[in-house]
Amino acid sequence: MAFVFSSLKVLPVVRSSGVRFFSATASRMDNVETTLNPTGYSVISMNKGPANSLNMEFIQELTQSVRKAEGESKGILLTSSLPTIFCAGLEITEMYKPDMVRLREFWSSLQDLYLALYGCRVPTVAAINGHSPAGGCLLGMCCDYRIMVGPKYSIGLNETQLGIVAPYWFKDTMVQTIGSRQAELSLTLGLMYTTEQALSLGLVDKMVSDKDEALVEAEKMLIALMRVPSEARHVSKMSIRKDIYDRLSAGKQEDIDYFANFIVQSVIQKPLGQYLDALKNKKKKKSV
Numbered sequence: 001m002a003f004v005f006s007s008l009k010v011l012p013v014v015r016s017s018g019v020r021f022f023s024a025t026a027s028r029m030d031n032v033e034t035t036l037n038p039t040g041y042s043v044i045s046m047n048k049g050p051a052n053s054l055n056m057e058f059i060q061e062l063t064q065s066v067r068k069a070e071g072e073s074k075g076i077l078l079t080s081s082l083p084t085i086f087c088a089g090l091e092i093t094e095m096y097k098p099d100m101v102r103l104r105e106f107w108s109s110l111q112d113l114y115l116a117l118y119g120c121r122v123p124t125v126a127a128i129n130g131h132s133p134a135g136g137c138l139l140g141m142c143c144d145y146r147i148m149v150g151p152k153y154s155i156g157l158n159e160t161q162l163g164i165v166a167p168y169w170f171k172d173t174m175v176q177t178i179g180s181r182q183a184e185l186s187l188t189l190g191l192m193y194t195t196e197q198a199l200s201l202g203l204v205d206k207m208v209s210d211k212d213e214a215l216v217e218a219e220k221m222l223i224a225l226m227r228v229p230s231e232a233r234h235v236s237k238m239s240i241r242k243d244i245y246d247r248l249s250a251g252k253q254e255d256i257d258y259f260a261n262f263i264v265q266s267v268i269q270k271p272l273g274q275y276l277d278a279l280k281n282k283k284k285k286k287s288v
């Protein structure tokens with residue numbers, strides 16, 4: 001049995017593994033729950049049913065949560081409150097027949113989330129407890145270490161399967177994670193990998209059998225990272241990540257312009273609409 005501190009009240013929380021997981025409730029937004037663990041790190045849990053798809057408001061909540069956790073705690077554990085989905089990537093309806101003003105703000109918000117997480121000053125570990133396509137995979141790759149539940153879930157940058165193209169900063173982050181050759185194969189084919197495949201490619205660092213185990217392993221890695229002198233750890237991390245981080249920081253506006261012009265082309269809108277229909281029809285097929 002473990003305990004959750006809520007408004008200074010200690011509340012018991014039972015975990016199926018019996019792991020003692022002490023935490024203090026810090027804040028709750030519409031779709032993001034953040035708890036402060038007494039070990040000193042924040043657990044940021046995405047909770048936007050049914051799939052944690054990233055619409056603009058959710059993205060902004062996540063950025064706020066990451067920045068707050070970075071300022072107020074010693075590390076971040078990113079996970080999902082949903083049972084089988086870590087994050088379904090970008091909310092496709094944000095990009096299909098979009099309102100142009102919102103589209104630009106949506107993309108700017110995503111850039112901010114990326115920069116906040118990718119360059120985060122405190123250690124970040126993703127406990128990927130379900131499917132993690134496209135933008136979900138990106139969130140995982142932004143973290144310093146990835147633990148994924150297997151074997152049944154999938155992860156990858158599948159953008160080309162939707163008829164869209166992973167932006168250069170998605171691509172560069174993947175190249176940095178799994179190397180140029182595998183990233184090229186992965187992006188051109190729009191591959192989704194099983195947890196086992198992702199592990200063998202280095203797309204994730206550890207495979208576990210359930211979420212409780214993922215949380216335990218994530219805590220171990222966070223403690224190890226938190227023990228390293230923080231400035232040296234962060235400067236080392238950014239010495240690897242700086243080029244991608246700086247290129248996007250300096251080129252945000254140009255990237256927004258490119259995205260906004262790209263996404264509205266009929267050659268892009270058409271397959272996107274078809275993909276969206278296929279997603280919706282999947283439910284109808286399941287129910288017959």
Ligand code: CO8
Nearest residue numbers: 050051053088089090091092131133134135164165279283
């Ligand atoms: N956007 C909107 N709705 C979604 C999304 C999404 N990304 N993913 C799932 N949903 C919805 C489904 O339509 C469904 O809605 P409803 O209940 O109303 O029918 C609900 O969420 C649940 O989905 P499923 O029934 O499919 O749930 P499953 O557990 O069977 O499957 C998956 C979960 C594997 C996550 C599956 O939903 C899936 O594959 N979703 C699509 C994921 C995807 O392809 N995302 C890519 C988005 S694009 C992106 O992130 C980067 C874009 C970069 C743009 C660059 C342009 C230049």
